[in-house]
Amino acid sequence: MNKFEVAISTLFVGYFLGQATDFAKFFYSNHRKKNAIKVEVQDLLDEFQYKTTRIEEIAKMLSDDELLNVPAPGKVHNVIYQELFPEVSPYFSKKERELHKSFNGSVEQFNGGVDSLISEGAERFRKNLLSLYYYSLLCEETAKNVIDNHPDYRLIEDEGRLTEINARVHEFGLRYALDDLHEIR
Numbered sequence: 001m002n003k004f005e006v007a008i009s010t011l012f013v014g015y016f017l018g019q020a021t022d023f024a025k026f027f028y029s030n031h032r033k034k035n036a037i038k039v040e041v042q043d044l045l046d047e048f049q050y051k052t053t054r055i056e057e058i059a060k061m062l063s064d065d066e067l068l069n070v071p072a073p074g075k076v077h078n079v080i081y082q083e084l085f086p087e088v089s090p091y092f093s094k095k096e097r098e099l100h101k102s103f104n105g106s107v108e109q110f111n112g113g114v115d116s117l118i119s120e121g122a123e124r125f126r127k128n129l130l131s132l133y134y135y136s137l138l139c140e141e142t143a144k145n146v147i148d149n150h151p152d153y154r155l156i157e158d159e160g161r162l163t164e165i166n167a168r169v170h171e172f173g174l175r176y177a178l179d180d181l182h183e184i185r
Helices: 003-061 079-092 095-120 122-148 161-177
Strands: none
Touching: 003 079, 003 095, 003 122, 003 161, 079 095, 079 161, 095 122
């Protein structure tokens, strides 16, 4: 081989090694971002489980005559999702994107419920607390679906699971007299 052939060979080898390195970095970066979103969903599942028990504690406290102020659960923040999902969403399948959007929508519903709990008057507090409990349960379910990666599963299509959630909410409302609910027969 002459000098020209060695130089051209070295150039091509270097070019392809550089491209392979860039691709590996890109793939690894997207993989890490997708995992970060999944870890955040796991953390949010734990937080929603805590929020559900916290809402139950607040409902118990409502019966306390010496209660001066009624605490409200705080909002849930999904910062990692908000920042990384637009970047990595093209690398999820369509069904996975729908699953993540469904979960994010559930989080927004919960946060909207917290806003209405705080902003609306005391006369609607009990009813809004019941709604917030419902949103918390929905968030738990959608988070479990994201974590277990069930992109074909749709909670809205699972009548049995929805009936179970609605029964829990109804029982919660009856237990703490949060709404004008009637016993299911």
